[in-house]
Amino acid sequence: xxxxxxxxxxxxxxxxxxxxxxxxxxxxxxxxxxxxxxxxxxxxxxxxxxxxxxxxxxxxxxxxxxxxxxxxxxxxxxxxxxxxxxxxxxxxxxxxxxxxxxxxxxxxxxxxxxxxxxxxxxxxxxxxxxxxxxxxxx
Amino acid sequence: xxxxxxxxxxxxxxxxxxxxxxxxxxxxxxxxxxxxxxxxxxxxxxxxxxxxxxxxxxxxxxxxxxxxxxxxxxxxxxxxxxxxxxxxxxxxxxxxxxxxxxxxxxxxxxxxxxxxxxxxxxxxxxxxxxxxxxxxxxxxxxxxxxxxxxxxxxxxxxxxxxxxxxxxxxxxxxxxx
Numbered sequence: 001x002x003x004x005x006x007x008x009x010x011x012x013x014x015x016x017x018x019x020x021x022x023x024x025x026x027x028x029x030x031x032x033x034x035x036x037x038x039x040x041x042x043x044x045x046x047x048x049x050x051x052x053x054x055x056x057x058x059x060x061x062x063x064x065x066x067x068x069x070x071x072x073x074x075x076x077x078x079x080x081x082x083x084x085x086x087x088x089x090x091x092x093x094x095x096x097x098x099x100x101x102x103x104x105x106x107x108x109x110x111x112x113x114x115x116x117x118x119x120x121x122x123x124x125x126x127x128x129x130x131x132x133x134x135x136x137x138x
Numbered sequence: 139x140x141x142x143x144x145x146x147x148x149x150x151x152x153x154x155x156x157x158x159x160x161x162x163x164x165x166x167x168x169x170x171x172x173x174x175x176x177x178x179x180x181x182x183x184x185x186x187x188x189x190x191x192x193x194x195x196x197x198x199x200x201x202x203x204x205x206x207x208x209x210x211x212x213x214x215x216x217x218x219x220x221x222x223x224x225x226x227x228x229x230x231x232x233x234x235x236x237x238x239x240x241x242x243x244x245x246x247x248x249x250x251x252x253x254x255x256x257x258x259x260x261x262x263x264x265x266x267x268x269x270x271x272x273x274x275x276x277x278x279x280x281x282x283x284x285x286x287x288x289x290x291x292x293x294x295x296x297x298x299x300x301x302x303x304x305x306x307x308x309x310x311x312x313x314x315x
Contacts (some may be wrong), residue, residue: 018144046259080203080204082229082230083203083204083205083293084289084293085203085204103235106273107233107234107235110233111231111232111233112231114225114231115231
């Protein structure tokens with residue numbers, strides 16, 4: 001009897017987790033998942049704030065850099081380079097919603113890397129940028 | 139024919155003529171005149187432009203970089219093309235995952251313009267015949283478009299403060315100065 005109870009309780013708990021939308025994560029957890037990806041690449045030796053900052057602020061062959069919309073200060077609100085629509089701050093210190101949804105992060109890295117570099121970003125580049133963003137104070 | 143009868147005939151003839159002139163205008167004006175290809179050559183926005191029942195995913199995803207343009211502003215085929223080319227969306231990658239894309243496409247197609255009879259499917263709202271007519275030189279002083287607060291015809295809310303809700307009512311227009 002009690003075994004049946006435990007099993008059904010377990011099933012219920014598992015089902016509860018499964019129906020949840022992607023669980024919110026912290027920016028540090030997101031960074032850890034990028035790092036896990038990067039570790040598979042030969043020669044990887046960690047992320048760098050300076051590299052991330054310079055990547056963020058420089059153009060990479062296209063019209064826009066990350067900073068074109070997010071500005072040179074990621075803790076400040078940005079502005080869409082084309083439509084002018086206000087973009088909430090990107091640095092987690094200024095906007096606690098940033099880097100808490102893996103789905104959202106993937107969506108925007110895909111879009112923005114394509115706009116800025118005409119390709120996907122490497123785990124190294126993503127990790128460098130997030131490491132930089134995590135150091136930006138409000 | 140007596141003078142009286144002649145007079146009646148003349149009045150009738152004038153009335154008939156007047157009706158003949160006014161009828162097509164009245165028909166064309168309500169936008170249901172399929173015989174003549176519909177108002178604006180068949181390129182007419184829908185009514186209502188924003189359905190009563192909206193879609194949260196559409197609201198969220200389509201309003202990140204610009205306002206969520208009401209589905210009734212374009213025909214179904216425009217939305218299909220738009221959603222199939224989101225990776226090259228007016229010079230930006232606006233791609234969505236397959237599931238979100240499917241849901242939003244269905245919402246846009248189901249609520250697209252119900253008064254569009256032309257076979258055209260423009261990608262820009264500002265290229266439609268109804269838009270051009272409503273925003274031509276007779277309606278709007280060309281200087282308004284040069285106002286930095288307007289910047290682009292895509293910026294509906296510059297003059298239609300309730301554009302996001304699909305309200306483009308003439309009485310609610312506020313031109314920036």
